[in-house]
Amino acid sequence: MNLRTTFEPSTKQDIDKIFEFYDLAIAYQKTKFHKQWQGFERSLVTKEIAENRQWKVLINGEIGCIFAITFEDESIWKEKNVDQAVYFHRIVTHPKFRGQHFVEKIIKWGMLFAKEKKLDFLRMDTWGDNESLIEYYQKCGFNFLGVITPEYKGLPKHYDGITLSLFQIEIQKKLP
Structure with missing residues (x-):
């Protein structure tokens, strides 16, 4: 196929489908790890949509994956926030x-997106002690940069009092 x-x-x-996906993700997180997302404000997602920062990956026209971006x-x-x-x-x-290897698909899409926007890095984070995701993101091509404690100002509830593992991929400026 x-x-x-x-x-x-x-x-x-x-928006309702996005929140359905978040609910499914939280249920899945509960089966895999000792931390879970604590839900998100509808206003956050509405703002991301208005700013074209909330994305969907369609598989034969059906939403298979969602993600958000920020600059x-x-x-x-x-x-490091000063970096592009x-x-x-x-x-x-x-x-x-x-x-379906969506992280790999998102990286491929992200590389083209970043080149078009003249950005230098793709970046992401996960909980500092989520060994399986840390390993997975590295297998997908992200470089592990270490563990930090975020400043909890304006972040979703699940960031309060945690550490985060940081990852990045440097954009190659030369096209193949």
């Missing part, structure tokens, strides 16, 4: 589409 994969900005019509992340990346980067957050795959 040939799967057609496309990336599109999410729309306000997608600054000072609370987490601190002094795209930061990936809340990557969620629908259970029906697990095993």
